[in-house]
Amino acid sequence: MRRLSRAIHLPAASAKLLARGTTPTTTTTLFARGNSSGLPPQTAERYAIARGKFQVLSQQHLDHFRRLLPSSGSVLTAEEDGLDGYNVDWLKTVRGQSRVVLKPSTTEEVSAILRYCSEHSLAVCPQGGNTGLVGGSVPVFDEIVLSMSRMDKIISVDEISGTLVCEAGCILERISDHLAEKGLRMPLDLGAKGSCQLGGNISTNAGGLRLLRYGSLHGSILGAEFVMADGTVIDVLSEMRKDNTGYDLKQLIVGSEGTLGVVTKLSFACPPKPASEAVALLACDSFEDVLCLFREARQGLAEILSAFEFYDAASAGVAREHLGLSSPLLRDDGTESPFYVLVETGGSNARHDEEKVHAFLERMLSTGRVQNGTMATEPSKIKALWATRERITEALLHDGYVYKYDVSLPLRDLYGAVEATRERLAGHPGVTRVVGFGHVGDGNLHLNITSPQYEEAIADLLEPWLWEQVAAARGSISAEHGVGFKKRDVLGYSKSPEALSLMRQLKDTMDPKGILNPYKTVP
């Protein structure tokens, strides 16, 4: 019996699948290996949680679903098909026991399914690419899995206004490639882009690598069509950038993790694709220097700044130790710098961009805020400079067990949280290392602690202590990963009782029987 929302254990088997940050490139690969012994224990057994008063799936229900979805492969059952890929999350940390997966092809089918489930009190777990990291996309008990993977049509792209309209099951990478051919860019980029779906991205309010430049999905989304728990279709699929005709209903769906409705179609405002890109890797002596650099980058690089990431010496160390990635900026004595900063730019004129980046670097070197630096504009060299930053998570898994935290903090407190954690764990023999890295531009820290194996004593030192630190700084206990199943019961560290009560009221209003993604998001 493990506590809810304890740090996530990343099995070493997942390591090779980790591409960028903590998110997967493919989901299929994971389950294609078919190693059932590698499956996590059932969530219902592992956590002290009671099943809701929903009906149990019967043959009669199944027959009805087969009538609703007559096309082949639309109704998968445990008897005929292995459902592990739909019941287990990508991290292999939670496992549901769903006996049926429904794959509708149209909004009407989604509506018919939900209407029936509502009438018969059947719980439903909507699922996109199943790449979430908080257990939000798989069933907890025997909820019916509503997979959106068949609703993957691109409806339209308006090249003049930069408007995309598509179905919710579209995979992010396919959309990004399609837009690139038209000179446009998806305002969202994620390591999981090869499998994650736009409906899931919206439902989890995915952050990702371009948030600093293009802002959150709340600003990029133009419209949505979604189906409420009772089957009612809400069509607010506007393609307009300005639309002040009443409450902005689509905003309710962004980040509500499938608990208020199931997204079926979406429209987005897409910016032009930059013609040139550049990356600079810089070495700094202190986090104060990192923050100074960020302020200068906001001024000097301004409109072309597209990412501002950092990692500390311990992060660089673990990547070197386990993956053999050495920094191009090692000191003369071969040691790591205390901090590395990765600055990415994207603009419409390569010469202008390079001039800006060069001027910025020269200014920073002359002020002594940067000890060393290197820059690349060719794609292969850009990739090389990203390598350590991208593979820290993967490297950490080789230490054994990883206590993972994804928090937002005011910039002035961002690295202090890492230092305070080191101090708190100082002298504890089980701790291998404490590393800090993340998105400075978004105030998003990834704090990771490793030990050879899971130790309750370390976990007890970290929680609730860390949540309390984040709460005291008015930070967020979940910056970009969401709440899902795993963080539901610690939401109170970032939300007041009044706010949680209003969340509950909204849930009860939009899903009075609570059939949509139960046990998730709302405490």
Add this chain to the structure above:
Amino acid sequence: MRRLSRAIHLPAASAKLLARGTTPTTTTTLFARGNSSGLPPQTAERYAIARGKFQVLSQQHLDHFRRLLPSSGSVLTAEEDGLDGYNVDWLKTVRGQSRVVLKPSTTEEVSAILRYCSEHSLAVCPQGGNTGLVGGSVPVFDEIVLSMSRMDKIISVDEISGTLVCEAGCILERISDHLAEKGLRMPLDLGAKGSCQLGGNISTNAGGLRLLRYGSLHGSILGAEFVMADGTVIDVLSEMRKDNTGYDLKQLIVGSEGTLGVVTKLSFACPPKPASEAVALLACDSFEDVLCLFREARQGLAEILSAFEFYDAASAGVAREHLGLSSPLLRDDGTESPFYVLVETGGSNARHDEEKVHAFLERMLSTGRVQNGTMATEPSKIKALWATRERITEALLHDGYVYKYDVSLPLRDLYGAVEATRERLAGHPGVTRVVGFGHVGDGNLHLNITSPQYEEAIADLLEPWLWEQVAAARGSISAEHGVGFKKRDVLGYSKSPEALSLMRQLKDTMDPKGILNPYKTVP
């Protein structure tokens, strides 16, 4: 008895106050003239609408409010103070009969007021700078006016992250000036900035002049504190760019026009202030050329593009005729070009920006898409190039009566709506002119028709025909002005019955007694 949501009549007296577009620079000036004969008829008399079953303000209520708000000038009553400035909208088109204005100084006072009003079934009209154009900010009957003007403190500005936290009564211009001193920019700019308040901007989801560059307020807002109808304070005043801890409650408040809660504090993400600005005015032969220019500007100017506006020959003509503003781009024979485009850029490097703009202009001239053009980088010359675009609304008032429409349309249909209107009104002797101008970058058309005086026959030709055209194109019948009192009953042209029903459910959940800004927004 006039129909609801009929085009707005702009009295000529307001003309001199119109600065940029259709929004005022000051509200105070309007009422300081104290010309009570210039007041519009009472809304309750003019429109067939029934007063809600709210209590009527009594001496006992007043005594209670005076105890709640003991500081001088916090409780204004009709007996002691002229309340016209709070009862009449800026356009002087609607007039309420409130007998009391409450001016709280703290969130606790707002909460105490609303708790009392809720317990005693007293209706409340929250009011910011009272610069709205749809009758949303003034009472319809005798609602208590809750003026936020005393809650005008700037709480903090984080220069590194670009985060502003302030009270809702802060005036936009003051905030913009304060941020400019710190090298930051408010992501919102409006003609009404001298009087409008940030709480009102958020409540109406104000669009304005920088939306093309910085996106909608749904993306720029980081957090909010608001008070629900029963006095409950919802504190989601996050300063974090990433915060995925449950439903994004603040988004409910954006654009809900004070009907779901009263905003008391806000936080915003503010971009760096551009170091250089440039404006180009271009003459085009067709709207197809205008759209081609826009596509090229999105590619070639890309990250420095900050506005892309257009106006037609008829718009230029009315500004020349009534205000003596002649175009710097008249043809050799002295006639107007069919279309003018105003492109504004803002970047971090003046030389780079100018090179981009020059290259863009040369390319456009060589393709024949632009017939003529001029460019400015000095503030005074930039202002001169904006002059006609900014003063079209003011010029139109000199024709007599203006039938005003603010709609969003797909770009391909944007100007077609103007041409179709001309065709529909062709030969009608009462029509002086039909003009089209607006924000191409946002798909936002301002369509205006003038006649010497109001004619029911013209109005009948325009409505509901125009709403039907907008609905058929899946446009928006209110792009940036909102719903308020005037457009409540035509919302069905842009929202489905299911969406309207969900709006009503949300309203009933968050304000079960309906005391917050009744008769507005929700049909």
